Amino acid sequence: MAIYPELAGKVAIISGAGGNLGITVSQVFHAAGIRLGLVDLREDTLRQRLREANLNPDEALLGALDLTQKRAAIDEFVGRVVAHYGKVDILVNVAGGFRAGGPVHEMDEEIWDFMMNINAKTAFLLSAAVARSMVARQGGGRIVNIGARAALNGVPTLSAYSASKSAVLRLTESMAGELMPYGITVNAVMPSVIDTPQNRAGDPSADHSKWVTPQSIAEVILFLVSDSARDISGAAIPVYGRA
Numbered sequence: 001m002a003i004y005p006e007l008a009g010k011v012a013i014i015s016g017a018g019g020n021l022g023i024t025v026s027q028v029f030h031a032a033g034i035r036l037g038l039v040d041l042r043e044d045t046l047r048q049r050l051r052e053a054n055l056n057p058d059e060a061l062l063g064a065l066d067l068t069q070k071r072a073a074i075d076e077f078v079g080r081v082v083a084h085y086g087k088v089d090i091l092v093n094v095a096g097g098f099r100a101g102g103p104v105h106e107m108d109e110e111i112w113d114f115m116m117n118i119n120a121k122t123a124f125l126l127s128a129a130v131a132r133s134m135v136a137r138q139g140g141g142r143i144v145n146i147g148a149r150a151a152l153n154g155v156p157t158l159s160a161y162s163a164s165k166s167a168v169l170r171l172t173e174s175m176a177g178e179l180m181p182y183g184i185t186v187n188a189v190m191p192s193v194i195d196t197p198q199n200r201a202g203d204p205s206a207d208h209s210k211w212v213t214p215q216s217i218a219e220v221i222l223f224l225v226s227d228s229a230r231d232i233s234g235a236a237i238p239v240y241g242r243a
């Protein structure tokens with residue numbers, strides 16, 4: 001039996017669904033009986049990643065969107081999910097990325113814009129579209145964002161990343177307050193280093209067993225969207241593993 005039987009039949013939108021964490025969240029949600037609306041930059045890559053993860057791409061509603069800029073297209077995708085499934089109960093904003101920019105006094109302007117857009121603006125635009133739909137339906141909801149440990153303090157040479165993930169936490173707290181009257185919770189999880197093939201390749205000599213796995217983070221997210229977490233909102237939960 002599923003740990004959270006109340007989740008069967010719920011509808012979730014997951015952004016960055018073809019990435020390391022996004023594909024695992026998609027798997028864990030599918031196993032819980034949640035119906036999926038999945039967004040990523042490219043549909044062909046998303047379909048391939050879903051097949052590799054033993055998920056049938058045709059069972060989910062897919063969207064190929066640049067979540068940093070196409071507000072009308074984002075609103076249209078959320079409308080398509082609502083038309084298809086009748087509602088959206090859950091949003092997980094996984095889309096994001098990382099660039100180290102070096103010291104601020106040497107950093108290119110493009111790094112700042114890229115980090116703020118890919119991490120903060122994606123969460124803002126998709127959350128706004130989904131929250132409007134949840135508020136209008138008056139059926140409550142769950143939104144989960146992905147912060148990072150680097151959101152808690154400025155980190156030398158990582159200013160843009162750190163600031164962009166701090167923005168995600170402030171967005172989380174603001175929306176938690178705004179949406180509390182509607183029974184919509186908004187929380188964030190904060191990974192440290194995730195155990196991904198890219199991170200392993202970038203730091204081959206590190207003790208990878210200390211890094212948090214996508215599966216472990218996905219299970220925390222599943223808890224946050226369950227009834228058991230109904231009274232938690234505005235939280236930023238550390239999921240550091242042993243790193």
Ligand SMILES: NC(=O)c1ccc[n+]([C@@H]2O[C@H](COP(=O)([O-])OP(=O)(O)OC[C@H]3O[C@@H](n4cnc5c(N)ncnc54)[C@H](OP(=O)(O)O)[C@@H]3O)[C@@H](O)[C@H]2O)c1
Pocket residue numbers: 015016017018019020021022039040041042045065066067068093094095096097098118119122146147148149190191192193194195196199
């Ligand atoms: N990896 C880590 O160690 C780590 C640590 C702390 C926090 N995080 C956060 O955890 C989340 C997931 O990380 P991850 O390692 O799974 O990243 P990932 O594998 O790079 O996955 C991110 C996904 O988001 C997609 N994406 C990027 N820009 C987008 C846009 N503008 N519109 C729509 N989709 C977009 C990417 O597509 P493309 O691949 O086509 O670009 C990719 O499929 C991110 O928010 C990241 O910042 C990661």
